[in-house]
Amino acid sequence: MARRSAVAHGRETAVEQERALPPADDRRANGAARGGDRSRAGRWGGSGGRWWVWLGRAILWAVIIVILVNGIRAPFERFTSDTAASGGGASPQKGAGFPASAGGAFALQFASVYLNYDQKSAAAREAQLRAFIPEGADGQFGWNGVGQSQVQSVQVAGVDARDANNAVVTVLARSADKWFRLAVPVYSSNGAFVISARPALLPPPAKAALPQQGVRERDxxxxxxxxxxxxxxxxxxxxxxxxxxxxxxxxxxxxxxxxxxxxxxxxxxxxxxxxxxxxxxxxxxxxxxxxxxxxxxxxxxxxxxxxxxxxxxxxxxxxxxxxxxxxx
Structure with missing residues (x-):
């Protein structure tokens, strides 16, 4: 029996194999399917990748939440702080901004003139008072021009600031061996002062009673x-x-x-x-x-x-x- 040529045989085999192959599209689809099978076969690598993705997402969301919380809290805290300072919460500091030291010194100088008067020198007293009292006020500021008064000691006992512009300065004075307090209203604006109203006499400070002390054993x-x-x-x-x-x-x-x-x-x-x-x-x-x-x-x-x-x-x-x- 005559043998066919190997070359011819190979050519025919190649042709037959080529005819037996599916179309190119089917081969790519089958290759993708086999690749998917290999991915499922190696599940550790695919699962590890997804785990890192989820971890990254969790960290990202945590950062976003922190940013959102801080962004909401900051203006809220500023709002509550401003509310408290303006009186919506805790009351503002009483008399904040009033120049207590300078206002007290001004009231002390005024009281030294106001509490000393003599009908023989009424005009001089009025001229001195003009430096302290408002324009157009009574020149003697309540004194009727009769009699005389002289104080031996005048000193500031306290400043009750009502707001940034108004305060009542309490002056402690001694006249004819008697002590009394004088409440002097003072108005302040831009470093300038004026006695805003007529002063008021008040009783001297009350004498306190010392607490009872137990007898200590002496050495x-x-x-x-x-x-x-x-x-x-x-x-x-x-x-x-x-x-x-x-x-x-x-x-x-x-x-x-x-x-x-x-x-x-x-x-x-x-x-x-x-x-x-x-x-x-x-x-x-x-x-x-x-x-x-x-x-x-x-x-x-x-x-x-x-x-x-x-x-x-x-x-x-x-x-x-x-x-x-x-x-x-």
Whole structure:
């Protein structure tokens, strides 16, 4: 049997195989399907990619939410803050903006003129008042021009600012050994002042009653021990003897009184309550003689001293006035 040519056979086989292949479009579709099958077969790689996508989306949404919340909250906080400052919430600070120091000084100068008058010099008083009172106001500002008055002391006791332009300055004055208060209305604008209305006399401040204090147990042995120590200390304190005061001081140096302003007489009493062995706060009543006073004239004053004990010796850590009711 004759064999066909391999070349012819190969050509025919190729032709037959080409005829057996599906169209090109079908091959691409089948290839895509097989690629999808391979993707499903390797699920770990596809799932990992989607997981990162979802994580990125979650982070993006979180950032967007934070931006939105801050964007809404910021104007709301500014609105509530402005509302509170304008009176919608907490009330604004009373009298904010009124120049209290300058207004008080202006009222003090006015009161010094207003509270002193004499019918013999009424015209001079009126001329002085014109610098304080409004234009067109009564020149004597309520005084009928009869009699006389003189005050020995005038000082500002307080400033009640009603708003940025208006305040009532309370002046404490003494006339003929009597104390009283004068309420002076003051108007301020751009650094200028004027007495906006006639003042009003008010009663002097009431005298307060001290609270009842329990009797503290006193350390009589320590009081006896400290009496000579404090006598030497106050002698140096009266002369401002820095060398002597340095021997008593522990910590900051102690400054004494102006030399010759007083003369030391005696430590009249030492009051030492019971307490710690190494430190104690005591009060001492000291008698001073004031220069120029009549012979034998004395003035007793009470001091509070913070004492510290070191190497069996007592030192003065601090000296000041006392707030202890009835001390010494």
């Amino acid at each position: 009589s042995a320590l009081e006896t021990e400290l009496s000579p120590v404090l006598t030497t200390f106050f002698q140096a304190y009266a002369r401002n003897d820095q060398a002597a005061l340095a021997r008593f001081a522990t910590g900051a140096p102690i400054t004494g009184l102006t030399p010759d302003s007083v003369t030391f007489v005696q430590v009249r009493e030492v009051n030492a309550p019971r307490g710690g062995a190494g430190d104690r706060t005591v009060t001492a009543t000291v008698a001073w003689q004031i220069p120029g006073a009549a012979a034998g004239g004395e003035l007793e004053q009470t001091y509070e001293l913070a004492m510290v004990k070191k190497d069996n010796a007592w030192y003065v850590k601090e000296i000041r006035g006392t707030t202890e009711p009835g001390a010494s």
